[in-house]
Amino acid sequence: MKFIIQREQLIASVQDVMKAISSRTAIPILTGMKIDVRHHGITLTGSDSDISIESYIPAEEAGIVHVENIEEGSIVIQARYFPDIVRKLPEKTVEIEADPNLKVTIRSGKAEFNLNGQDAEEFPHLPKLQTENSLSIPTDILKSLIRQTVFAVSTMETRPILTGVNIKLENNTLSFTATDSHRLASREVPVNNAEIEFSNVVVPGKSLTELNKILADTEEPVEINVTNNQILFRTKHLYFLSRLLDGNYPETSRLIPEQSKTVLYVNTKDLLHTIDRASLLAKDERNNVVKLTTKSNQVLEITSNSPEIGRVAEEVTVQSLEGEELRISFSAKYMLDALKTIDYDDVKIEFTGAMRPFIIRPTDDQSILQLIVPVRTY
Structure with missing residues (x-):
């Protein structure tokens, strides 16, 4: 040789x-x-x-x-x-x-x-998957699907199925969903003329993170093939094979509230930077908790209080604020993770009360959804 x-x-x-x-x-x-x-x-x-x-x-x-x-x-x-x-x-x-x-x-x-x-x-031979039943999507879209969901997988091995991302292809719609039971991230994209359907395909988060690093930012197609225990991603010069996780992924659609009591529209970066500053004093706390309180005149107050260190408060003006008054506490880290993956200028946040999960979506795009479970503070 x-x-x-x-x-x-x-x-x-x-x-x-x-x-x-x-x-x-x-x-x-x-x-x-x-x-x-x-x-x-x-x-x-x-x-x-x-x-x-x-x-x-x-x-x-x-x-x-x-x-x-x-x-x-x-x-x-x-x-x-x-x-x-x-x-x-x-x-x-x-x-x-x-x-x-x-x-x-x-x-x-x-x-x-x-x-x-x-x-x-x-050296073990890699299985050659059948390529008849394949799905093709542009590389950059696959990368955004991964980036907007994979961060929410669980890092705890107590429920191994949650360490993966659930990939579904039904009714010409491809969806990625990840949850660690405290938050959920999902994104869907339409797929033209898909000849296959699958639902309980769970790819380890680690595999998708590595795949995302390797794939170039191009519109070249990626072919996806699924068998009962493996998934193959194929580009012109790359063959990426991952095992699938065993077990049934939980039905996550019932976690998503159907109606809301408080709705606000806000600039993504304004909110992100305000929460980021508020979290500076909450860093050492176990949950890194910040509190959001609605005020009059379309103003939110974001505060964080750490008895040993001190307190921070900052107001942020929102574009619109509808519904009931609200005080809610949540993990700053989860909120920052969610906002960072939303590539839109403005977001809509829907609350159904202080102890119910709330939803963050881009104002102009229903296909991206982030859900966060609030933290109980006494």
Whole structure:
């Protein structure tokens, strides 16, 4: 096996694949990265048995040569050292060669590294999912679906199903929902001519976070395939496979209040910055609690009180305030997380009382919903 490759191309692919490699795996060969060399291009593979990532570098694309002097073959290389070696090589091209005794030589300029490789035949084969039943959506839309929901997954293993994001495709609508039982985030997008439907697909939050880091901000399509225990995201040069979580995701629609008693419309950034300042004194508190009180003349007062440290109060003017007066306490962190993902200037917040969950939505977009359970303060 032998090839010469552009170093920048190799670094980019290695960084993507490293997101699936863990030093804490029970299967020793999975601490390595598989390199598969064919005349049409190079495939790098990493897996920790939860996530598997394949990155493909074509030998030539759009008239640009990425890989040359190719002799076909495969090897598994030690992932602990390989990325740092590649990153620090002196020249723009890298030559990698493996001999029949699984010795790997990496050359660039006057630098030469020799590593012990492992037999690629021992590396587990990734399942090739059927691609008939697939759904295709633009990459940037998938990234926004992930970003606007994944932060709300649970970090507690007591209810493992809540550590994932529930993905549904029904009636040509794709929806992502995440909840840790104290808050909920959901977003839906229309999908044209979807030939498949699924509902109880729960992808680990960790998998989606890593996928989001790898995907580029483009409108290129991502293909999504689902089987009973795995989900595949595929782009032109990337193959990202994740296991699904076992169990039934709770029915979250009944958590969402149908009517409201107090409704306010406010500038997203104004509210976000006010809560951010109020939370400065609540940082050490377990819940990081701030209190919102409605005043007359379309004014809200945001306060935080920490007996040992002090008190902060700030007023924020809202665009409109309808319904009953309200005093409600909530986690500043949850509120900031929710507001940061809403890419709109103005939000509508609907309350149904001081102890009931409240809803935050962009004023002009019903497809994004954030729900927060208030905190009881005495």
